[in-house]
Structure formats: structure tokens, C-alpha cells
Amino acid sequence: MTHLATTTMREIQIHGPDATNFLQNTITQNPQTPKPATYAGLLTPQGKILSAFFLIKSQTHCKILIPQTLAQNLANKLNLYKLRANIRMIEKNTKLLITWGNANPPKINPKSQTFPDPRLPKLGTFSMPPENAPNIPAPSNSVEDWQNHCRAQGVPDWSDIEWGADFPTEINMDLLNGIDYEKGCFIGQEVVSRIKRRGLARARMILAPNAPENAPRDTPIEAGGRQIGVLRRGGKHGLALTRLDRLKEAEAKSLTPTVKDEPIRLQTPPWMRG
Numbered sequence: 001m002t003h004l005a006t007t008t009m010r011e012i013q014i015h016g017p018d019a020t021n022f023l024q025n026t027i028t029q030n031p032q033t034p035k036p037a038t039y040a041g042l043l044t045p046q047g048k049i050l051s052a053f054f055l056i057k058s059q060t061h062c063k064i065l066i067p068q069t070l071a072q073n074l075a076n077k078l079n080l081y082k083l084r085a086n087i088r089m090i091e092k093n094t095k096l097l098i099t100w101g102n103a104n105p106p107k108i109n110p111k112s113q114t115f116p117d118p119r120l121p122k123l124g125t126f127s128m129p130p131e132n133a134p135n136i137p138a139p140s141n142s143v144e145d146w147q148n149h150c151r152a153q154g155v156p157d158w159s160d161i162e163w164g165a166d167f168p169t170e171i172n173m174d175l176l177n178g179i180d181y182e183k184g185c186f187i188g189q190e191v192v193s194r195i196k197r198r199g200l201a202r203a204r205m206i207l208a209p210n211a212p213e214n215a216p217r218d219t220p221i222e223a224g225g226r227q228i229g230v231l232r233r234g235g236k237h238g239l240a241l242t243r244l245d246r247l248k249e250a251e252a253k254s255l256t257p258t259v260k261d262e263p264i265r266l267q268t269p270p271w272m273r274g
Helices: 019-024 068-082 143-152 189-198 244-252
Strands: 002-015 037-043 049-056 062-067 088-101 113-116 125-128 203-207 219-223 226-233 239-243
Touching (some): 002 019, 037 068, 037 189, 068 088, 203 244
Antiparallel strands (some): 002 062, 002 088, 037 049, 049 062, 113 125, 203 239
């Protein structure tokens, strides 16, 4: 069965002769990639994640797609960093159609810009129809359904991320095609490159299926009296930011992870296991 959800995203267009170089020196991905879309982020100088978004290929300008609630903060940061770069930014809302599943995809306007989710193909396909395009198919699912579909694959939603606190490796951005380590300098590059080079990425967001629904965000997860992570989201599509080295040690000792003394199950998603 194919599922379809629609949402409105914020599109930030970056025009001008310096647009490509500006992004090349600022974000985690290469804006000159031939791919139709990439997953990218903006980091603090200390290497923490400030924003995550999709960078969409365009012949005339650089195009960023981001949830509306996060757009203003990103635009403010880009304006702060642009200095004397000869660029101008244009913002607008844009409709995004999201399909996922295996059979009978709905017919989308043929002039739509369509691309697979650059993080993980299984997450779905995006279509951006032209403005005022007729005959947009009616959604069969909610955006929350798609967000939970992503969580079930071990991919956190934007709302599951602690902006300015999480490292990109902790939300698996490096494993989800969100960092180009070969592109040269960008903000926070020295820190994330050192983490990769020295193998310091010990904490990862992993699955915590059926964790306590009402546990407060970032409730400690313990095993044998030792904290091994925090529960970022509870419920059927739970996610946990987990020290994988400590989880491995606990498993070797047959210790069960708990949240407030309630046993939970932690597991890495299949794509993370290689």
C-alpha cells in the first residue's frame, strides 16, 4: 500500500553570484552535488547541530526546504554569516507531497520536482508541485503518520532533536548522508571531522520501541545502576540517545536497560548495522 501525506514547508531561496560559495563554506553538505536533493545542516562553531534541512537542486539558485517552525532561526543565522557575500534570500511557503510504501503510487503533477528522501530511500519520496497546480491528490495519511514511519526506521523527526545541544553524529546525520567530510571547511567542521577521525561518535539515536509513553523527554536510561543514555521519545515509536559502548557492555552482562525501573528494549536499526 502506498501512503500519501501533504504538508507545507518553508522554502529559502539563496540567489546571487556568491550563493554557492557561501553555502559551501557554511553548511555540512556540498551545494554543487549532482544529486537532486541532499540532507544538510548548519552547526555551531563547537560542532553542535543548529538546523537540519534539505538542499534542493536548482538551475538558477540554491534552494533550502525546512519545516516552517525552524525556518526563521535558520534564516537569521544565514543572514548573520553572510557578511559581505553577494547574495539575497527569498522565503516562501511551498507544498510538499510525501509518498511512502510499495505499490500503486498516486499520480502527481508531471511538472512537480520529485526526489527520494536523501536520508534513507525507504523513508519515502517528495514531490513539490508547481504553485496553484490542479488535481493535487488528496492525502491518505497525516504528516504525523509519516514522522512515525521515519521514527520506526530509526530516523528522528526534527521535533526529536535538541537544537544547539546534540552533535550531528548523535542524530545520525553522518550515517544519513548529511555530512560531506571531503568538501573542505564549513562551520563546525573541525569538531565533526575530529569526532570521525578519532572514532569518538559513541552516542547514537536508536530505537526504543514501546518505551514508556509518558516519560519526560531525556529521562535517564540505566542498566545495572549505570546511565547508558536518555529516552528522547517514548511510546510505540520511541527513540533513545544511547551510548552504544555502554549498551554493548550491559548486553554482555545480560543487564536489562530500564527507564524509572521499567524494562525497555533498545536496538539499532538495520541500516545502522551495515
